[in-house]
Amino acid sequence: MTARTWKRLFLAATLVALGATAVFALWVTPPREEQGFEAVRLLYLHVPCAWVAYLAFGITAFASLLWLVPRTRSATWDLLAGASAEVGVVFTGLMLVVGSLWARPTWGTWWEWDARLTTTAILFFLYLGYLALRRTGATAAERGKRCAIAALIAFADVPIVHFSVTWWQTLHQQGTVFNPQLDVKIDGSMAFTLVLAVAAFTMLYGYLVLERFELAQLEEGREERELQHAIAERVRAERSEQVVPA
Amino acid sequence: MNHNWNFVIAGYAIVTGTLLSYAAWVRVRARRLRRTLPDESHD
Numbered sequence: 709m710t711a712r713t714w715k716r717l718f719l720a721a722t723l724v725a726l727g728a729t730a731v732f733a734l735w736v737t738p739p740r741e742e743q744g745f746e747a748v749r750l751l752y753l754h755v756p757c758a759w760v761a762y763l764a765f766g767i768t769a770f771a772s773l774l775w776l777v778p779r780t781r782s783a784t785w786d787l788l789a790g791a792s793a794e795v796g797v798v799f800t801g802l803m804l805v806v807g808s809l810w811a812r813p814t815w816g817t818w819w820e821w822d823a824r825l826t827t828t829a830i831l832f833f834l835y836l837g838y839l840a841l842r843r844t845g846a847t848a849a850e851r852g853k854r855c856a857i858a859a860l861i862a863f864a865d866v867p868i869v870h871f872s873v874t875w876w877q878t879l880h881q882q883g884t885v886f887n888p889q890l891d892v893k894i895d896g897s898m899a900f901t902l903v904l905a906v907a908a909f910t911m912l913y914g915y916l917v918l919e920r921f922e923l924a925q926l927e928e929g930r931e932e933r934e935l936q937h938a939i940a941e942r943v944r945a946e947r948s949e950q951v952v953p954a
Numbered sequence: 955m956n957h958n959w960n961f962v963i964a965g966y967a968i969v970t971g972t973l974l975s976y977a978a979w980v981r982v983r984a985r986r987l988r989r990t991l992p993d994e995s996h997d
Contacts, residue, residue: 730966745957750965757969798976802969809965813958912973919980926987933991 715918722915725908732901744814750806752901755884756909757803762866764796764913765835769863772856786852787928789859790842791920793835795913800832815879823872824880831869834862848928 709717733752740748771789774780807825808818819825838858842851873882884893884902894902 734962734966739957744961747958747961749962753965753969798972802972805968806965809961809968813961916973916977916980919977919984923980923984923987926984926991929991930987 715915718911719915722908722911725904725911729901729905729908732897732904737897737901744810747810747813750810751898752905754803754806754810755902756905757799757806759906760799760909760913761796761803761831762870763910764792764799764917765831765859765863765866767917768793768796768835768838768859772859775852775856776860781852783848783852783928786848786855787924788917788921789855790839791917791924793838793842793859794920795916797832797835797839798916799909799913800828800835804828804832820879822878822880823876824869824878827865827869827872831862831865834865838862 729752733749737749737752739745743751768789771785771792775782775785775789804825807828811820812818838855841858842855844851846854870883870886872878873880874888882888887893892899
């Protein structure tokens with residue numbers, strides 16, 4: 709089987725997993741009065757988005773580290789870091805929007821400047837800045853270095869976001885699964901659906917990063933060609949100037 | 955009483971719409987770039 713066939717199979721499996729998640733989240737799981745009745749169904753989007761954001765920024769940091777180490781330095785790591793960060797920003801934005809939609813009926817407010825929400829907003833803008841930095845004009849080596857350092861600095865916010873509900877008193881609830889007591893506060897169909905949703909969103913992340921990475925390779929190839937073309941034009945122009953007598 | 959179904963519908967619609975749009979944007983852009991590089995195979 710070719711790589712394209714494998715990718716299509718993976719996409720099909722991802723879509724099946726996402727479809728199953730939607731069925732379980734919207735029809736099988738029960739509503740919860742203390743979690744905004746039906747609004748609790750947003751949990752099956754909010755938590756996987758948060759997980760994918762952590763994963764995406766973790767992979768960005770790891771790829772950036774590999775780029776910074778001279779022995780493992782490769783353009784692949786830089787492109788992977790950029791692709792993963794972009795997908796991570798999309799999921800972070802969705803996490804904030806879905807969280808806000810859940811907060812309105814349960815907390816009575818769209819937004820609260822508590823530690824979890826504030827550090828997550830900072831995370832979103834840090835990686836938006838990282839993506840902007842990737843677009844600044846520079847050679848591949850210069851861009852790779854400055855972006856790798858920026859990615860490692862930005863990643864420092866990820867554990868702060870995660871532990872913010874433990875370190876400070878927040879309106880946001882503590883971790884449903886990963887809390888300090890490791891007391892899992894979910895079971896039955898809700899737990900199953902949450903695990904399914906996390907798996908489906910992780911697969912979707914993998915597919916999106918693969919597609920974005922391939923696009924980044926194509927963009928890099930086009931920039932390289934444009935640079936070669938510009939150099940060739942310049943050389944040709946200089947030669948023609950030398951041939952024409954003054 | 956709708957028990958907040960409007961928030962659920964909005965959330966699922968926003969997530970689905972955003973992810974589909976993003977995936978489509980990436981795929982369309984890649985396809986356009988592949989067309990400008992006809993002599994290279996990317997599969």
